Amino acid sequence: MLNIETAQEQTVPAKKRTSGNLGRIAKYTLVRGLTLIITVVIGVYLAILIANGGGYVDKMREGQVREQLSLELAGNEAMSHLTLQERRAVEEDMVKIRIEQLGLDRPFMIRSFEYLWNGLTLNLGSAEYLLSDSGSRQVRNILGERLAPTLLLMATGQLFLFFISVFFALFLSRRYGSVMDKIVVALAPTSAAPSWFYGIFLILIFAALLGWLPFGGMVAAPPPENAFLRILSTLKHMILPVGSIVISSIFLTSYYWRTFFLIYSSEDYVEMAKAKGLSGRAIERRYVLRPTLPTIITSFALTLIGLWTGAIVLETVFAWPGIGRLTQSAINMFDTPVIVGTVVIYAYLLAITVFLLDIIYALVDPRVKLGGGGTRS
């Protein structure tokens, strides 16, 4: 009478899944990567259309060429014996040659796709006005010089923001309803203001008023000879910009994530973990933090998009020699190749950030699947 039937449900062979796990992540990564590339292409093309005023910038440049040539010709002694008509004709010819040189005679739509390809490969030729610090006119050199400081600042800020928020949110979820918790909930709307807004205040307090930290820049002027001191100086210069990145988002992310933690800690498996006699810390790490991570990563990806957009002004406020400040000066000087270059770089940076988060997401959540068999539960 005590015979028991083994599971009727045993259907799927087991070998499928040991190899399946890596394949699953690889496939997922590939699809996510392709999607992001398409997004970047569309984004960059739109930026090119906008930066060229939908072709209107070509007319402006044509006008500039004409003006420059007529000034040159007016000052030219050799032309003074020609009649006005002849001079006009010569001018027209030269304008035509110059425009052909610049390639402005071909239709804008065709050139826009060339721009797109050149943009995506960062083959942007030379800048119109801006120079790199080493004196190069090549857009690629100008951008390359500025990339490292931006990465340093943003990556540090984002990592700090993520880890501080996670631990702070866990702390708050343990103290749900405490005064601290209520303060954070009340402060959450402060994250509506971008990081540079807080940057201005931090500069006012810590640089202008207290004089503890530098106003801006990346390293003291003149830079210290010693490499170690130079690193120290850079770290000191990073405190305020990184601080303003963290301050600008921490209350909102902590508020969000604490709520996620609270929701996930009322799951049945958390109580089960308690019944199993696990310690509070083990429960928090394996049964609350781990299952909540996918949700948190999604929410962090959204925060990051906001942070990258704010980077342009943030770098300008802190005189940080990165892509952001370059973007700002390029816009001011109407340096189209550089503008396009910065847009492409930002698109890439944002896409890479999202892509990395996607991979982490797939690693932390075994339920992530694309195609092949629907998920249960």
Place this chain on the structure above:
Amino acid sequence: MSKKILLDVKNLKLYFRTRSGSVQAVDDVSFRLEAGKTLAVVGESGCGKTSLAKAILRLLPRNISTYSGSIIFDGEDIMKYSDEKFRREIRWSNIAMVPQASMNSLNPVMRIEDQLIEPLLLHDRHMSKKKALDRVNEVFNIVGLPTDFLRRYPFELSGGMRQRATIAMALASNPKLVVLDEPSSALDLLTQANLMNVLKKIKHEFNTTFILITHDIGTASELADEIAVMYAGEMVEFSSADYFYTDAHHPYSRKLMASVPTLREDKELQFIPGQPPSLINPPQGCRYSARCEKRFEKCSMHPKTTELEHGAQVKCWLYDETGEVKHA
């Protein structure tokens, strides 16, 4: 079978604090359970069955206002243990639980195997991972799950399989007492029967003591040696299953029995009109009196527990020969 008392619960109370008042989820519950026996706790929804299970395992929410009484487990009053000692010495190593909706009690982002060996490694420092895995394989066989499922994630298993995996998890550490909180409620009848057979087999082979919480009296009869009937936070009847199924004492228990369908017996299924009272400020007298057909004037007073023959206990004035009527 040995007459050793494994669990002796005396005057256990568990009250919750809510905005509208104190919820008396478990009110003055006392019972004894011999080692190797199975106690089925039956009653309507919301009468404190699950709270009783949680009170025994000290799985308390934040808003408790009263948690008192004594729980003597294997000769020791575990209510006196500190939280840390309770966690280390009682949870899972001695008392394990299969919670309600146990299909949701597996962590979705951990392999089942890791979740099963976790308490084994935690409670026995000498246990190697290899030995723990062997043990987990063993219990998977006992509950009738293929062992290659151990490497899977919970979402890759059906609800019934997850429930059995949870039962396997509860058995893995060889606890003396397993509390099963409606282990089969969400399952189809075939899977339910299968599960009951698994539990029966475990009971006979390993002499494990079970507390089976259920509202399905029919299923309970499969396994139970003792029956406890809960009503509105109180244990209104405690009796041996043999007698209970033929001759329940408390009017509420009788009504419960009359509501169970039986084959080839021409009876009309009965129901009890009305609802159990709210556990917030429950009525002063007998909590069942408002729905009781046998109600008489004494019922406006709170009944005491009366001992009957065969060790049955009942909380009803009908059986109280000596009890004095006290005016409050």
